[in-house]
Amino acid sequence: MMQYIKQWLRDWRDIMMHELHQIFHDGGVLLIFFVAGLLYPLLYNVIYMNGILEDTPVAVVDDAACSDSRRFIREIDATREVRVAAKCVNMAEAERLMQERKVNGIIRFPSDFGRKLAEGQTAVFSVYADMSSFLYYKNALMATNFVMLHEIGSIQMERFAAAGLTDQAALQSVKPVQYEDNNPFNRAFDYGFFLISAILMLIIQQTMFYGMSLLVGTARERNHSFASLPDKLEGNGVVRVVLGRGAAYWLLYLAIGAYITFIVPAIFGIPQRGTFTDVLALLVIFVTDCVFFSMTCSTVITRRESVFVLFLAISPVAIFLTGCSWPSVAFPAFWKVVSWFFPSTFAVQGFINLSTAGGDIAAAATQIRALTVQTIVFFFLACAAVYVENWVIRHREMLRERREQLAVRVGIDREKDHRIITGR
Amino acid sequence: MGTWQNIKAVIGREFRILRNRPLYLVGTVGVITFCTVFFLSLMRDGLPHDIPVGTVDLDGSSISREFVRQLDATQLSEVVHYPSFEQAREDLVSGRISAVCLLPEGLGEDINANRQPKITFYVNGLYFVSGALSWKSLLLMTNLTNGAVQRQVLRAKGYNDDAIMGMIRPVDIDTHQIGNTTTNYSYYLCNVLLPAILEMIVIIILIYSLGAELKFGTSRHLLDTAGGSILNALAGKLIVWTGIFSTIGFILVLILYHQLHFPMAGSIWNMFLAIFLLVVASEAVAIFILEMLPVPRLALSVGALYSVLGFSLAGFTLPLEAMTPWIQGLGSIFPIRHYYLFYVQEAIFGAGFAGWWKEVVWLLCFLFVPLLGLQRLKKAYIYQNYPKD
Numbered sequence: 001m002m003q004y005i006k007q008w009l010r011d012w013r014d015i016m017m018h019e020l021h022q023i024f025h026d027g028g029v030l031l032i033f034f035v036a037g038l039l040y041p042l043l044y045n046v047i048y049m050n051g052i053l054e055d056t057p058v059a060v061v062d063d064a065a066c067s068d069s070r071r072f073i074r075e076i077d078a079t080r081e082v083r084v085a086a087k088c089v090n091m092a093e094a095e096r097l098m099q100e101r102k103v104n105g106i107i108r109f110p111s112d113f114g115r116k117l118a119e120g121q122t123a124v125f126s127v128y129a130d131m132s133s134f135l136y137y138k139n140a141l142m143a144t145n146f147v148m149l150h151e152i153g154s155i156q157m158e159r160f161a162a163a164g165l166t167d168q169a170a171l172q173s174v175k176p177v178q179y180e181d182n183n184p185f186n187r188a189f190d191y192g193f194f195l196i197s198a199i200l201m202l203i204i205q206q207t208m209f210y211g212m213s214l215l216v217g218t219a220r221e222r223n224h225s226f227a228s229l230p231d232k233l234e235g236n237g238v239v240r241v242v243l244g245r246g247a248a249y250w251l252l253y254l255a256i257g258a259y260i261t262f263i264v265p266a267i268f269g270i271p272q273r274g275t276f277t278d279v280l281a282l283l284v285i286f287v288t289d290c291v292f293f294s295m296t297c298s299t300v301i302t303r304r305e306s307v308f309v310l311f312l313a314i315s316p317v318a319i320f321l322t323g324c325s326w327p328s329v330a331f332p333a334f335w336k337v338v339s340w341f342f343p344s345t346f347a348v349q350g351f352i353n354l355s356t357a358g359g360d361i362a363a364a365a366t367q368i369r370a371l372t373v374q375t376i377v378f379f380f381l382a383c384a385a386v387y388v389e390n391w392v393i394r395h396r397e398m399l400r401e402r403r404e405q406l407a408v409r410v411g412i413d414r415e416k417d418h419r420i421i422t423g424r
Numbered sequence: 425m426g427t428w429q430n431i432k433a434v435i436g437r438e439f440r441i442l443r444n445r446p447l448y449l450v451g452t453v454g455v456i457t458f459c460t461v462f463f464l465s466l467m468r469d470g471l472p473h474d475i476p477v478g479t480v481d482l483d484g485s486s487i488s489r490e491f492v493r494q495l496d497a498t499q500l501s502e503v504v505h506y507p508s509f510e511q512a513r514e515d516l517v518s519g520r521i522s523a524v525c526l527l528p529e530g531l532g533e534d535i536n537a538n539r540q541p542k543i544t545f546y547v548n549g550l551y552f553v554s555g556a557l558s559w560k561s562l563l564l565m566t567n568l569t570n571g572a573v574q575r576q577v578l579r580a581k582g583y584n585d586d587a588i589m590g591m592i593r594p595v596d597i598d599t600h601q602i603g604n605t606t607t608n609y610s611y612y613l614c615n616v617l618l619p620a621i622l623e624m625i626v627i628i629i630l631i632y633s634l635g636a637e638l639k640f641g642t643s644r645h646l647l648d649t650a651g652g653s654i655l656n657a658l659a660g661k662l663i664v665w666t667g668i669f670s671t672i673g674f675i676l677v678l679i680l681y682h683q684l685h686f687p688m689a690g691s692i693w694n695m696f697l698a699i700f701l702l703v704v705a706s707e708a709v710a711i712f713i714l715e716m717l718p719v720p721r722l723a724l725s726v727g728a729l730y731s732v733l734g735f736s737l738a739g740f741t742l743p744l745e746a747m748t749p750w751i752q753g754l755g756s757i758f759p760i761r762h763y764y765l766f767y768v769q770e771a772i773f774g775a776g777f778a779g780w781w782k783e784v785v786w787l788l789c790f791l792f793v794p795l796l797g798l799q800r801l802k803k804a805y806i807y808q809n810y811p812k813d
Contacts, residue, residue, distance in 0.1 A: 027811075028721035036729055046748055047736050053746045098602070099773040120590045124598055131604035132768040133743045134612055138556070141599065148595050149567075155594040163581070163591070172538040176573035177531075179543045179566045181559065186549030191742055194550050210728070214721065305635070308628050308724045309451035313459050313621055315732055320466060325741075326609060327522070327554035330472035332465060349519055352550050359517035366518065417440045423645030 008240060015244025022215055023248065028304075032211040037203060037256045044199045045268040051192025056139040057085030058105040059094040066114030072125070075147045076107060082143035094128075104130040105140035120159055135191065185271070185357045193356055196270060198324040200260050201347045204287065206315050208253055209294040210307055217304035238386045242379070246291040253287045261351065273358025282354055282364060285371045286347040292378035293343050299385040322348040346370045430651035434660025437649055441633075442664075451629050456672055459621045460679065467610035474502040475554045477562070478512040478521040481505070485532025491543075491569055495525070500561045516548050523547045523558035535573055543569075553609075603687055603772030611686050615767060616740040618676055619699060620760045623706045624731040626669050630710035631727045633661065634801075635720030643805035654802040658711070666704060673699035681771075689774030698766045698780075705759035705790035715797025718804035719811050734758040762786045 023029055058076075062069050077084040085103050088094040094106045106128040116123035127144050129137040153174055160170035186193055261283050265272050272279075301307050320326060321339035331339065339345045350367035353359045361368075392399065407414045418424075442448050479492050496503040504521055506512035512524040526544040534541035545562045549555040571592045578588045604611045637643040650657035677695045680686045688695070710727060717723045737744070737755040744752050744761075755761045762783040769779030804810055 027719075028725050031722065031725045031729075040729070043733075044736070047751055048742060049748065050746050051742065053743060099769070099775050099779060101768075117594065120587065120594075122590055122593050122596050124596045126598050126600065128600045128602055130772070131601045131607075131612065132772050133740060134607075135741075135743060135746075137601060137607070144597050148597055151595055152593070156591065159591050159594065163578075163583070169538070172540055173574055173577055175540060175570065176535050176538070176577075177543055177566060177569050178540055179545065179563075181545050181547065181563070183547045183549040183555070183559070186552075186555070189549050189552070189556060191552060194552050195741075197550075303447075305632055305639075305720055305724050306447055306451075308728050309447055309632050310455070312624060312628055312728050312731070313455045316617065316621065316735060317459065317462055320463070323551070325553065325613070326467050327472050327475060327551060329475055329522075329554065330469060332468070335462070335466050353518050356550055357517050357548065359514075362514065363518040412443060414444070417444050420437050420440050421444070421645075422640065422642045423648060 011237060011240045012244045012247070015241055016247045019215075019245045019248035020252075022219075023211070023252070026215065026218065029211045029214050032207050032214065033252065033256070036210075037207045038259065040203055040207075041200055041260050041264045042267070044203075045196060045264060045270075048192035048196050048199075049268060051190040051195070052188050053135045053139060053191075054080055055083040056081060056105060056136055057103045058082050058107055058140060059086040059088050059097050059103040060084050061088050061091055061094050061106060061108040063111040064109040064113035068114050068117050068123075069109040069125075072109065072147060072151065073107075075150070076143055079143040079146055081139035081146075098128070098130055101130075104133075104136040107140075107144065117155065120162075138189075193270065194324045194352060196268075197352050197356060198319055198322045198344075198348045200264065201286070201351055202315065202319055202322070202344050204253065204257050204260055205290045205293070205342070205344045205347070206318070207256075208249060208290050209297060209311070212249060212294045213298040213301040213307035213311070214304055216298045217301045217306060220302055221304055238383050238390075241386050242292075242295065242382050246295065246382075249291050249294070250287060253290065254284070257283050257287050261355070265355070271356050271358070273356065274354040275360075278361045278364070279351070279355050281361070282347065282350050282368060282371075285368060285375065286343060286350075289343040289347075289371050289375040289378065292375055292382045295382035296378050296385055299389065318342050318344050321345050324348065340370070340374075343371060343374055346374070427651070427653075427656060430649070430653065430656045431660045431663070433649045434646070434657055435664055437646070438661055438664040441636075448629065448633070451632075452625055452668060452672065455625055456618075456622060456676070460618055460676065463614050463617055464610065464679075464684070467613065470606060470608035470610055471500075472554060472557065472609075473499050475500060475558055476504050476521045477501045477558050478504045478506050478515060478524040479527065480507075480509050480512050480524065481527045482529040483527050483531040487532040487535055487569075488527040491527060491565060494568065495561065495565050498561050498565075500557055513546070516546060519548060519551055521548075522551055522554040523562060525562055603689065603768075605687070613740075615680065615686060615771065616738055616760070616764050617735070618680070619673070619702055619763055619767075620735050620738060622669070622673055622676065622699070623702060623734055623758075623760045623763075625672075626665075626703055626706035627710045627713070627727045627731045628724065630665055630707055631714050631723050632720070633665065634711065634714050635718075635723055638718060638804065638808060638810065639720045641808060643808060647802075647805055654798055654805065657805075658798075662707060666707065669703040669707070670700050673703050686771070688771050690770040690776055694770045694776070694780075695767070697784075698763055698770065701766075701784060701787040702759050702763040705762075705787040708790040708792075708794050709759065711794040711801075712797060715794060715801045718801060721811075734760045737761060738764045740764050756786070759787060759790060 023033070060073050062073065073084060076082055082105070086094070086097055088097065091106070091108065094103070097103045098106060108126045108128070110125065113123045113125060127140050129140040131137055156174040157170055160173050165173060183189065261279060298307070321335065321342055322345050328336070328339065346367040350364035350371070353363040354361070357363070404414070477495065479495065481488050481492055492503055495501055509524070509526060512521070515521045516524050524546045528541055528543070531541050543566055547555050547559045574592050575588055578591055583591070601607055637646050646657050647654065650660060674696055677692065677699050681688045681692045681695060713727050713730070714723045717726060737751070737758050738760045739755055744755050766780040766783040769775040773779060
């Protein structure tokens with residue numbers, strides 16, 4: 001028994017050291033792990049550093065030209081969201097400025113604006129927003145709405161007073177109910193917080209997957225497998241291979257992951273409200289999950305480069321599946337289920353809740369539970385993959401014959417094709 | 425053999441490669457089909473609806489219950505009831521609900537007695553879209569409640585409904601969304617996301633296709649087939665690939681603007697031009713990367729790192745002008761950035777040639793870039809003196 005454990009540990013260590021050796025002697029993998037893993041978090045933070053778009057330029061068409069419309073324009077200009085970049089004499093001019101992208105919105109006061117205000121009717125002004133980016137729209141809408149709500153208050157005071165209410169009664173009637181809005185975790189509605197967190201977590205998962213797949217592909221091209229078992233084990237030792245290889249990536253990615261989850265947010269001033277141990281716990285389980293996830297998925301890679309050809313587009317898909325753009329509560333059921341397949345889905349939400357919102361571990365309990373289940377499932381899948389791989393290796397001849405037969409049946413002359421492609 | 429025969433031979437050879445490696449078909453048609461189905465079906469509703477909003481009704485009066493019912497009745501929100509603020513707060517932090525609305529004790533009585541009670545709401549702005557939408561809908565509900573109370577007071581004073589409207593709503597905004605009248609998320613994102621994925625596919629597949637000649641040591645034979653001319657060799661390969669990629673692009677444009685009727689102020693024909701230019705410009709980038717780095721594995725990694733940045737630097741989510749100045753300049757080296765600007769002019773403003781000719785010039789400029797390294801690639805193809813995998 002002691003003998004077995006000793007042997008097990010020795011094999012495990014050898015496999016791990018072999019994998020580490022592979023990683024550090026492969027330029028492509030190093031590029032993915034260290035350039036993408038270390039520099040891309042920085043680059044993305046620089047890109048989304050000012051997640052708040054301020055002072056969106058708008059054009060104003062003031063057909064009313066009264067003191068009221070001028071006051072509105074001044075107040076809109078004073079908001080953080082919008083600045084009045086041009087005053088146009090007519091809509092045509094403003095539309096041209098918008099088409100030339102000198103402004104991203106138009107605000108128009110109709111000629112009856114002042115009259116309607118004076119007569120106690122509802123005065124309407126128009127906002128035309130450039131929808132090429134939703135942030136332009138959001139800014140135009142927020143700025144005008146703030147000004148409108150503010151103005152409504154003071155105009156109502158006048159009208160209620162004119163209607164014969166006393167000051168106190170008018171004040172109470174203008175705002176029978178008051179409200180207080182809080183956005184505690186993201187005061188300025190910074191677009192970047194969720195996206196950055198999603199990107200950071202996704203970099204951990206995707207770079208590990210791509211790097212590992214590159215090595216799997218290389219091993220297969222060199223005609224030995226990523227999963228071949230030491231001969232002396234006679235077909236046993238699947239767990240040793242999985243845990244041994246996994247440990248290499250696990251160690252490496254604990255370091256890269258700690259850098260991404262703790263150091264990068266600190267450099268760029270992303271809120272870190274969570275406790276260190278909570279976030280660390282999430283990171284450890286996420287990295288473990290990613291190791292087995294990558295091991296399972298990389299089994300389908302037969303050639304070194306094919307991982308990019310097949311799976312690069314998974315990155316934008318996985319980003320959307322975290323719910324950072326289209327909210328996950330509005331996912332169609334099918335894609336909701338698909339999103340459970342990726343560790344990033346839960347890790348991103350867990351990370352946001354723990355680190356950015358500063359919840360306690362209970363706030364990420366669902367996600368941590370899901371990650372744990374995933375880890376277990378992917379571990380067994382990874383073991384199964386190694387087992388199948390070894391079966392394939394032992395039955396290679398038979399499989400090749402099958403393939404030849406298939407080519408003949410479909411009517412492809414593989415030899416002739418080969419001659420024309422390679423000249424040999 | 426003449427130039428044309430050589431090119432034809434390369435084309436024939438390329439088709440044989442295609443049918444021998446299913447990877448190419450999966451990597452182009454398979455990937456774009458999956459992504460198109462994914463993005464279009466994920467956001468098929470256009471606007472999210474029934475976003476969970478927590479309410480803590482400490483009052484239980486008819487006014488507060490009416491508030492909750494009205495909120496629930498909006499298309500945007502779906503109310504989740506909580507007995508205490510603590511539980512609601514926990515769910516807010518964990519993202520299960522996007523906002524909490526606290527209706528204080530004595531709300532109804534205070535309103536009737538003119539004591540101006542305060543409704544408090546907390547929004548989780550980290551979940552950006554659902555947070556912003558819930559915030560909007562809570563704000564609307566509060567204003568409606570205010571209006572309803574005011575209407576009662578004014579009616580009691582004997583005002584007619586016209587006059588009341590002027591009192592309750594002295595100012596109003598009518599909003600026009602240019603190019604996307606329904607604030608449809610799918611229109612906003614898929615218009616650029618799917619072409620960006622096409623750009624990614626073009627770059628990766630072409631680097632792989634050109635790099636595979638080095639990797640499998642078949643590059644000399646390719647040059648032989650092409651009569652010793654690297655231009656013929658590239659021409660033959662590019663004719664095949666440009667055909668495949670632009671067909672995919674044209675189908676994409678047809679799906680978006682013809683089948684699904686995405687807003688189009690200009691002409692769909694100009695979008696065909698745009699997507700064709702996007703394809704050839706991306707091909708140029710791919711060739712350039714392989715010329716500079718004739719090691720397939722490194723070139724592919726670089727191509728991957730380059731093309732994922734295109735999604736951010738196209739500037740259709742966070743506008744480029746919000747980024748640091750040197751990053752703004754970086755945007756220009758991505759074909760998708762120019763495609764996006766072209767699309768804005770054509771589909772949103774319908775400005776036509778006068779609006780987008782600069783982007784066409786930009787995209788055409790990409791075509792000159794690979795000329796820089798042609799000889800380098802030829803040497804690599806002849807001597808095969810770079811690491812192979």
